[in-house]
Amino acid sequence: FTAVRYPYLKRGNYSFLSDRHLGFFQSILSPHQVLTDEFNDLSGYNVDWMHSVRGSSRLVLRPKTTEEVGAILQYCNAQNIAVCPQGGNTGLVGGSVPVFDEVIMSLGLMDAVISVDELSGIAIVQAGCVLEKLETILHLNNLTLPLDLGAKGSCQIGGNVATNAGGIRLLRYGNLHGSVLGLTAVLANGQIMDCLSTNKKDNTGYDLKQLFIGSEGTLGVVTQVALHCPSKPTSVQVGFFGINSFDNVLETLRLSKQNLGEILSSCELIDASSWNCVTSLLKLKSPVNYFPFYILLETSGSNADHDAEKLNSLLEMLLKNGTIVDGTIAVDSTQATSLWALRERIAEALASEGYVYKYDVSVPIRQFYQLVDVMRARLEKLPIRCCGYGHLGDGNLHLNITSQEYSSELLNKIEPFVYDWVSRQRGSVSAEHGLGLKKRDYIEYTKSPTSVHWMRRMKKLFDPNNILNPYKIFPGTLNE
Numbered sequence: 001f002t003a004v005r006y007p008y009l010k011r012g013n014y015s016f017l018s019d020r021h022l023g024f025f026q027s028i029l030s031p032h033q034v035l036t037d038e039f040n041d042l043s044g045y046n047v048d049w050m051h052s053v054r055g056s057s058r059l060v061l062r063p064k065t066t067e068e069v070g071a072i073l074q075y076c077n078a079q080n081i082a083v084c085p086q087g088g089n090t091g092l093v094g095g096s097v098p099v100f101d102e103v104i105m106s107l108g109l110m111d112a113v114i115s116v117d118e119l120s121g122i123a124i125v126q127a128g129c130v131l132e133k134l135e136t137i138l139h140l141n142n143l144t145l146p147l148d149l150g151a152k153g154s155c156q157i158g159g160n161v162a163t164n165a166g167g168i169r170l171l172r173y174g175n176l177h178g179s180v181l182g183l184t185a186v187l188a189n190g191q192i193m194d195c196l197s198t199n200k201k202d203n204t205g206y207d208l209k210q211l212f213i214g215s216e217g218t219l220g221v222v223t224q225v226a227l228h229c230p231s232k233p234t235s236v237q238v239g240f241f242g243i244n245s246f247d248n249v250l251e252t253l254r255l256s257k258q259n260l261g262e263i264l265s266s267c268e269l270i271d272a273s274s275w276n277c278v279t280s281l282l283k284l285k286s287p288v289n290y291f292p293f294y295i296l297l298e299t300s301g302s303n304a305d306h307d308a309e310k311l312n313s314l315l316e317m318l319l320k321n322g323t324i325v326d327g328t329i330a331v332d333s334t335q336a337t338s339l340w341a342l343r344e345r346i347a348e349a350l351a352s353e354g355y356v357y358k359y360d361v362s363v364p365i366r367q368f369y370q371l372v373d374v375m376r377a378r379l380e381k382l383p384i385r386c387c388g389y390g391h392l393g394d395g396n397l398h399l400n401i402t403s404q405e406y407s408s409e410l411l412n413k414i415e416p417f418v419y420d421w422v423s424r425q426r427g428s429v430s431a432e433h434g435l436g437l438k439k440r441d442y443i444e445y446t447k448s449p450t451s452v453h454w455m456r457r458m459k460k461l462f463d464p465n466n467i468l469n470p471y472k473i474f475p476g477t478l479n480e
């Protein structure tokens with residue numbers, strides 16, 4: 001086994017899958033829960049969404065209950081078999097696919113919505129539930145999700161929790177460390193850790209569930225989640241503005257926060273190059289013509305007249321004082337969806353262009369766009385495109401660079417320079433996508449050596465044999 005593009009990685013000293021192992025899994029699971037056909041069944045599970053990393057697993061296990069997850073992990077731990085937990089496989093850092101021949105544990109069959117309570121706003125869900133399906137059910141109960149992302153049609157709530165996914169509503173509802181009230185996780189030795197609290201407030205000792213939020217499948221497998229969901233807004237307004245300079249982008253953000261206050265739910269940036277990518281490659285129509293920058297604003301509230309008046313007045317003011325040059329407000333939900341597509345489908349458009357070097361960083365808001373300019377100057381004509389977009393309201397820039405195909409020359413020009421630059425701003429080298437395989441060597445550009453030391457100690461405590469998602473998050477091997 002060799003890890004493509006990561007030739008320096010060595011397979012850990014794990015057991016190779018044998019007929020005896022397979023026989024055990026077949027004895028505790030039904031035939032459709034055990035996939036072994038290399039060409040038909042396994043290929044999609046071995047390759048990531050970006051088609052940038054590929055594992056060579058020979059087995060996918062699809063448990064249906066927490067107890068089945070427990071039995072599988074107990075056996076894997078005893079037999080020294082490495083496991084890669086997988087949700088919707090939309091992760092962008094190579095964390096969701098095996099590096100070598102780890103057994104894939106796919107949560108897709110655990111997709112039940114167990115309960116939804118409109119009064120408390122609490123939904124209890126199995127980890128494999130696809131986000132969009134959960135949202136549809138919540139809407140029937142006058143509730144909505146505290147998170148939303150472009151991958152909602154495929155990503156699962158367990159994967160979202162495991163990556164502490166951010167997305168386009170974080171500005172309003174905060175991240176999953178706040179919205180997840182409880183969860184069930186199965187530890188590497190098969191033990192079931194029941195932290196499925198539904199209490200909003202609970203200060204009895206350490207809040208262990210937080211360890212699993214953002215742990216990227218390295219500390220346990222999340223099987224159930226209790227989520228605190230806000231009321232479904234009855235009025236959602238979307239505005240799309242064309243802006244001439246980055247200074248005016250910042251001024252638009254400031255005035256939007258000041259004037260929209262509690263109803264502001266998203267503030268997303270799109271630069272000209274990202275806009276050009278979605279409009280030219282995906283043929284999406286834009287109601288606003290070419291500008292260096294665009295801002296997509298969303299408000300969510302409970303009074304359509306009040307919210308529309310606020311957004312319209314803001315648009316008028318921004319046009320009048322010259323902060324923005326052009327702007328539109330969606331007249332209905334169909335138009336709002338098309339405006340959102342200009343932002344949400346950027347990742348897809350970039351992927352269609354060839355190989356994508358993806359950077360997801362937190363930077364101080366005033367320096368938000370500087371990195372894109374710096375990279376453009378540094379890379380000159382090497383890439384096809386160097387663009388920036390992202391969650392402006394949260395200081396989370398998505399810097400993306402594309403080339404026809406993977407080029408180590410280009411990669412070496414980008415990395416580690418990009419991480420060094422972010423570190424000097426005291427930003428984060430992964431704001432929302434996690435570290436997975438691709439960013440693991442750069443953890444210390446954001447976290448102190450002491451923090452990383454204690455993370456490794458925690459990993460060792462929870463998973464002494466290092467069977468859960470090995471090769472991810474930490475540089476080197478855990479024994480180093």
Ligand code: FAD
Nearest residue numbers: 087088089090091095156158159160162165166167217222
């Ligand atoms: P996977 O990709 O399958 O897995 C991701 C990680 O979680 C892996 O390390 C895996 O081992 C682990 N994992 C999965 N399920 C479990 C489980 N039940 N228990 C333990 N570990 C588990 N991310 C954002 O944060 N914000 C965005 O706005 C955003 N937009 C995106 C848009 C597009 C078009 C795409 C393709 C991706 C986007 N992402 C975004 C990245 C990705 O969708 C998120 O990270 C998502 O949360 C991953 O969920 P998933 O179910 O696909 O998990």
Ligand code: MLT
Nearest residue numbers: 150344346347360390398
């Ligand atoms: C987004 O915000 O669109 C996602 O995080 C995906 C990406 O970074 O391209």
Ligand code: ZN
Nearest residue numbers: 167391398432
């Ligand atoms: Zn994002």
